[in-house]
Amino acid sequence: MEIKRRKFQGVLNILSFNRHFYIFGVIALLLVVISQVLMPWSATLFWIIILAFLYGLLMPLIVSAYVYDFSGYYNFDWLKKTGISNSSPDLILNINAGFDETSFILKDHFPQATLKVFDFYNPEQHTEHAIIRARKVSLLFPDTRQITTDLIPLPDKSVDIIFLLSAAHEIRSQQEKIVFLKECYRLCKPTGKVIMVEHLRDLPNFMAFSIGFTHFFSRGVWQKAFEAAGFSSFSETKFTPFMSIFNCCP
Structure with a gap:
């Protein structure tokens, strides 16, 4: 039986199986943005935190796509x-x-x-x-x-x-x-x-x-x-x- 993987199946699996992590991450990111709007604080610190959150959320998906979808792992x-x-x-x-x-x-x-x-x-x-x-x-x-x-x-x-x-x-x-x-x-x-x-x-x-x-x-x-x-x-x-x-x- 030949199994054909969908495009980006690896990264979609990561998103699906770890969705609790991404839900909490997005909520935390929104709270940071809202706090900056309601009570402005250091812009430098704000952007450091925003970039750190984006890195933590996106980098695992980029690496997972590379490893599981583009590296030939399943070949x-x-x-x-x-x-x-x-x-x-x-x-x-x-x-x-x-x-x-x-x-x-x-x-x-x-x-x-x-x-x-x-x-x-x-x-x-x-x-x-x-x-x-x-x-x-x-x-x-x-x-x-x-x-x-x-x-x-x-x-x-x-x-x-x-x-x-x-x-x-x-x-x-x-x-x-x-x-x-x-x-x-x-x-x-x-x-x-x-x-x-x-x-x-x-x-x-x-x-x-x-x-x-x-x-x-x-x-x-x-x-x-x-x-x-x-x-x-x-x-x-x-x-x-x-x-x-x-x-x-x-």
């Missing part, structure tokens, strides 16, 4: 950076947090492989408003199974590739990350690998998302989690300044 050409674009895996997993835009595309890229899709979303632990809204519009891949982060119901050393595509950061606890990655480690064949794509808590993402970059985790946090889970290699390749591809082997 999966970046797979060439991982060395698996021409491989012939038997079993692939795609594990998400309830919002799945990639499984049908992965199936098109690896038509001969068996693709199993798992969803680790737990409403009691993963409480972000954005992911709750995203789940309501996500396209469900056939036979997607609900799992917990501490148990993926497959045999040891049975999987060639595990994809974690912009999903693993929804696991907020470091200990839960390690437990989850230990499950991924258990499933990987000796020649298998985990391919994780994530924004990072770093300077480019701070410039893009301001305080919103705290929703992501640093490279060091991820490296410690993978090492604690038993992985012997952890390599990073940049896909745009705002996204990292991690290629991890058992």
